Amino acid sequence: MEILVKAHSVTKSYSGHLALDHVSFEIPRGSVFGLLGPNGSGKTSFIRILTGITVPDSGECLYNNKPVLPGYMNHIGYLPEERGLYRKMKVQEQIEYLGRLKGLDKKEARKRTLHWLDRFGLSAWAGRKVEDLSKGMQQKVQFIATVLHNPEFLILDEPFSGFDPINAEMLKNEILQLAASGVTVMLSSHNMNSVEELCDHIALFNKGKLILNGNVKEVKSRYNSGMWEISFRGNWVNFSTALWTGARIAEKSEDKGVLTAVVELLPGNSINQVLGGLLNSIELVSVRENLPSMHKIFVREVGGNDLLNRSVLTE
Template sequence: MFYLEAHDIVKQYGDYTALNGVTLEVPRGCVYGLLGPNGAGKSSLIRIINRITAPDNGHVLINGKPSTGEDIFNIGYLPEERGLYKKMKVGEHIIFLARLKGLSKDDAKERMLYWLQKFDIASWENKKVEELSKGMQQKIQFIATVIHEPDLFILDEPFSGFDPVNAELLKNEILELKAKGKTIILSTHNMESVEELCDEITLINKSKVVLQGNVKDIRARYRKHIFKLQVVGDNFNVESSHFAVLSQATEKGIVEVRIQRNDEASNSDLIQEVASKYEILSFEEELPTMNDIFIQIVSKPAE
């Protein structure tokens, strides 16, 4: 069952069309990537899902029912534009935001202490927000996003401002939320994170959906039949109509080769031909990265 559905969403600002018939269906309990270049329409869609703005056409369903104002209490939204009050103390700030999401003061404080301890930052409770680094403030904003334990999370560029250690910490938290059955929409330009975290994606470009589906299936769909193999020898010299050699490098009697198979040939043809001359140590297909696919699609000229 889909937890979130957006059907034929249109949003215009004067003569500018931000979203033009955008449809997506987000399964329950998955990490769903919302991708696109700057100005593609992602932020407009996120604001509509959060009921910050309304669509000019189309509708949003949550749990199979039309979205209502009550649904915002079951959404955890981490916006790209950070919004903490710099003069407030960290603990007071988290409790304040938790109360806005419907928690009692006692529950808000209990959960605030839990998250500060979990992130090993309990000593920050009485510090003012302005005393914290950008990455530290990001942690506080993440805590405010999850503290009311919603079923749907919308994370807009959540890794911005994080060093590699804290980015890994956040990735693990996202996977933990998924393991608990939560639904996460992840909007990011970090394609490596998309490959690591996302089950499915929608790519929006110039207000329209241009790619949609399972991440593994998409990478397989855009494969170029390039393979990387290692063979025993001092060089690689095979004349073949089945493939072309793209590159090779030799080190300590092992040749690492990249080859591109012709569409007419099979993998078995390729392996048999190489194995007739060399001992094969490894053989693997080189699938395109999501970054490669992103650039390829958004760089296409408009139809």
């Protein structure tokens, strides 16, 4: 696994407040990397260091094994959390300008702008001023400006905030397509479940500290507490009797005659033993391991009390 970005003991403080506290992790090339954590946990501070906007007080970020240099900015595309465009500029001019600042020549910038405007259904608005556009359209323009120069590394700070469900879906597809074409994507979110399905790697921040990071599947199985989801045809009495002392039922649901139970294996039992006991009493439909959500992992890591104090955290 090739490493694109390596953060080594990055520390940054603002007027006495420690925004990042010795943060170290790696972003593999070609991954979709999720930077998760509640508001104020240090995500944006880290992104600003990665984009060269600020520098760390100590520690360093390596990009392709080299320190972050000014020239490298042309390889990345950055969509900040606070979206903004020149309101009085025309849409096409605006995108071309931002593209040329990233090193595209005039002709190429124009060609790509027209292509993307067409792709996002904004061709008719090319000559209009940005302030005439709806908020959703402005978001699209901003996204186009972020990817116009074909960056190899895309940094998206809270990419879904402000998007309606349809546009959010569209954005998600674009991100997946870019990732499939080899672009490394890092996206931050305080909404952990919404990005869970997009990311293959994550880093979890809280109060400026990195709590955990790594491959999503690995992280989840690390936090696997022996929960299984079993769907079957039959009845609850037979099911509970057959479970006996092997497992405990945590959740029950029923859908069109198929009953589903989330069970927690009790100490000393394996899923095979439990299933062996069940097979005589019910008709099995499906069995799968029930991995915890990132949100649950986060809650477990930072403690429920801490979380309650942070009303900003949403599931």
